[in-house]
Amino acid sequence: MLTRKQKLKRRLAQLVLKLRRKRYTWRRKEYTRLDYLEKRFFQLLARMREPLIIIILIHYFGTIGYMAIEHFPPLIALYQTFIGVSTIGYGEIIEMDSAGRLFTIFLDFASITAFFYATGVLAELFFKEDILEIYREWRMLKEIQKLSGHYIIAGYNTVAKELIRFLKDRGHKVVVLLERDDKDIKKELELEHVRYFVIGEPFKKSTLYLANIKKARGLITTYTDEAKNISIIVTARLLRPDRENFEIIGIAKTYETAVKLRELGANHVIVPDHIVAGRIAALIFHPHTFVVANILEKIAFGEESEIDLAEFEVKEGSPLEGKTLIDLDLRRRFGVTVVAIRRADGRLDMDIHGNTEIYGGDVLILLGKPEKLDKALAWLEKVQEGKIPLKDGEKQTA
Numbered sequence: 001m002l003t004r005k006q007k008l009k010r011r012l013a014q015l016v017l018k019l020r021r022k023r024y025t026w027r028r029k030e031y032t033r034l035d036y037l038e039k040r041f042f043q044l045l046a047r048m049r050e051p052l053i054i055i056i057l058i059h060y061f062g063t064i065g066y067m068a069i070e071h072f073p074p075l076i077a078l079y080q081t082f083i084g085v086s087t088i089g090y091g092e093i094i095e096m097d098s099a100g101r102l103f104t105i106f107l108d109f110a111s112i113t114a115f116f117y118a119t120g121v122l123a124e125l126f127f128k129e130d131i132l133e134i135y136r137e138w139r140m141l142k143e144i145q146k147l148s149g150h151y152i153i154a155g156y157n158t159v160a161k162e163l164i165r166f167l168k169d170r171g172h173k174v175v176v177l178l179e180r181d182d183k184d185i186k187k188e189l190e191l192e193h194v195r196y197f198v199i200g201e202p203f204k205k206s207t208l209y210l211a212n213i214k215k216a217r218g219l220i221t222t223y224t225d226e227a228k229n230i231s232i233i234v235t236a237r238l239l240r241p242d243r244e245n246f247e248i249i250g251i252a253k254t255y256e257t258a259v260k261l262r263e264l265g266a267n268h269v270i271v272p273d274h275i276v277a278g279r280i281a282a283l284i285f286h287p288h289t290f291v292v293a294n295i296l297e298k299i300a301f302g303e304e305s306e307i308d309l310a311e312f313e314v315k316e317g318s319p320l321e322g323k324t325l326i327d328l329d330l331r332r333r334f335g336v337t338v339v340a341i342r343r344a345d346g347r348l349d350m351d352i353h354g355n356t357e358i359y360g361g362d363v364l365i366l367l368g369k370p371e372k373l374d375k376a377l378a379w380l381e382k383v384q385e386g387k388i389p390l391k392d393g394e395k396q397t398a
Contacts, residue, residue, distance in 0.1 A: 032206045033199055037138040044131045051118035058085055058114055062107045070100040085111035137199075144196050144212050150175055152211045154202040154221040154232050156185055159251070163220060164194060170370060175211045177202040203231035205239065213239050218247035224272075226257050230264060237265030309365060310373045311342075316360035318384045326354040327390060334376040336368035 062081030066072040072080065072094060080093050084107055096104070125131045150173040153160050164174050176197040178185060189197055200207035202221070213219070213236065221232045229250050240246035243265075250266045252258040258269035314320050320328070330336045341349045344361030358364070364380075366373055382388045 032210055034138070034141045034210055037134055037141065041131065041134050041138055044125055044134070047121055047125060048118075051114065051121050054114045055085070055111075055118065058107065058111050065103050065107065066100070069103055070094065070096050081107065084108050087112075087115075140196060141198065141210055144175055144198070144210065147173055147175070147196070147212050148215040149173070149217045150196075150212070150215075152177065152208070152213060152216050152219040152236075154219065155179075155223045156189070157222055160222040161192065163222065164192065168193075172217075175216075177207060177211060203228065203235050205235060208236060208239055213246075216240075216246065218249065220249045222251060224251055224253055226252070226260075229257075229261055233261055233265050243267060307368065308370045308373055309339075309367055310377060312364045312366065312377055312380050314358055314360055314362045314364065315384060318360060319386060319390060320358055320380070320384055321360045323358050323390065324354065325352065325356050325358070328358075328380075330366070330376055333379070334368065334372045336366050336372050336376040338364050339367045340365040 059078070059081050062085065063074065063077045066077035066080055067074060070077075076093055082088075084104060087108075151167055152175050153163060154177045156176055156178060160176065164176070167174050174194065174196065176189065176194055178197055178199050179201060181199050186197070198207055198210045200210065202208070208219075219232075219236045221229050223229055223232070229252070233248055233250055236246075236248055247268070248266045249268045249270065250258075250261045252261055252269050252271055253273070255271060255274075258271055261269045325338055328338070330338060338352065339350075341352055341356070341358070342363035342365065343349055344359065349356070366376060368376065379388075383390050
């Protein structure tokens, strides 16, 4: 059995250890842009403390002075002080003698001095320090923490501008990562109606946390610099290792770099030179089908907002396995058409009809309006997971 003194020593030792751990954790915490803005905002707000205290003291001493010199009632004394300090100047509420008028002169002089001092502090806060801009960015970072299913775009350039436009047309929310605090870029983001951005090095965990990477749908890095892309992709994949639920897309100058980025965690890597060359070749090889080719390219690259393509993979053992396209009846249910099936062996089956059978490992290629495709994909996912039956009257699988 431990004595009372030994128990007390043990508790003190545990308390000291706990405090040391907390101190170490605090030191280890990275200082973020949100921390800076919050600290800076309250520092600037604290500058208003002295003018407010001076104004309150003037009202206090003015009220006490009128009560002592002119024997005014408390409410009348406060009222006389207020109309003098605020320079409203209604005149004397109650007739005063020489001592009261001399006190009024002193009080008004002190209030005018305090007024100019407070005006100078306010002008410095709003014009030199721009406290409103700091508050707006602070509030924006707080709002980002409430987002879900958004896309993070690292870098702001011509590629990012076009990408943001496409994503916004589809109703997706976007958070842009900026490397530095640039007023011109922030003004451009405002003109482009980009509501959310985070200032900080995009390869740092703290910056990605501020962009709410844990609830984001994906990240796109628009840099062509190999070192930046590698650091951003590696950090993002460490924070979100689930490839299926979090998509990372990058840009590479060469195929060798693209292979590296895929191995480091990117789901897809775009080589711009190859895309441009492919589009030019399509116009050369198919000059008479320009309109059709242009429409198909826009659909494939997501530029056409009225119609889109989507994929759905049928897993092995799925309730959809062994069913036909008539059984799915996607056209009647959602206005969506299955235009092709990518078989498990890699073969693309374009010769499909209502009796075409579906097998495990197949990828259904769907065509339709974006909102209808979303509904069809959600329904197929629920059927595949056994949450709902394929047809009315069928028993739901466990």
